Amino acid sequence: MGGVSLTLSRAKTAFFSTAIQRVGKTACIRCADAEKYTDLASLDQPGVKVAVNPGGTNEAFDRANLKSATIVLVEDNNAVYQAVLDGTADAMISDLIEVELQVKLHEGQLCIANPDEPFNFEELGYAVPRDIVWKQFVDTWVHMQLGGGSWNQTLEKWLNYKWPSV
Template structure:
């Protein structure tokens, strides 16, 4: 067989091998076909996502960004409730199309899904009652047997605490919506959380809770949008996010919620 015939056979074989993959519908195609973007969000992480249990309405930076993404896709947005301990399971089971709500980029999460380009640099920092803030400047000052570190379960805050604290008492507060009120009233001595959340909660509890060196967090982290491993959907989300940043929509919402 000459080289031309061999090449034709190779092309035919390659086309046959690729045909099933090409025939598969991408998650992006499914969203456009259904005319609905299902957004998984916990509703318990201000300033990114908060659920009003009376009205059932969500608000926050990533809630507004989700609506903007839906508008970019030309589809309706449906918010799907989830929780930090089950976020990975819900992503893998197809409960939603994308997770939005202050989701931190981690290698464990990257193993099972795609992250968008990051939109916020963050990191873990302490927050405590203002009267005690000088006591908890360093991890070594926090990691003492007499210190109660309050934490919400199932997310990167708990993972950070259990990786870095050996002596401190880790007090798990199941309801993330009340955890800062509990801290303010003495339910714990300090919390280690994302600098963005620490800044907001200090504003919401003026003179009571103080964010401790949020400009110098203990570690490096980024926020991004997390979705099943669908290249077409990721490409669209990345392009939409890039355009939102460049045309000023992102800054407008950031000024409202993050600054």
């Protein structure tokens, strides 16, 4: 039930559904460092290492906003949070919903730096082909799911799913 970040560059080649969730970028950190890393400024310091999977909105955000921290590329998208767990990196910046899932999977080990204030404004939606009839159908479906509460129930189900550890 995930989505992708709505960006202008992506909108050049695809339509997007009505937004399904407001997220914003936030940092996943070790819980032991929760007092140390509380915002973007505390992460953007010499000696701080931020892990990122290359090629997406996370890397674009890091390169635009981190001038003093070291960006550590982790090629395997499934291992990027492991870099934070094992100390190879101090943080991983991603969409709030993704960080929330990792915090649930690694309770007591991983935490969110300031969960109530994401670093930017960002929404997720479904990328759909440039077919206006199909887009209208998807928008109507999203509207019904959000308005009737089904989307939140599905989201809760999958956030609480016992995902395998990678």
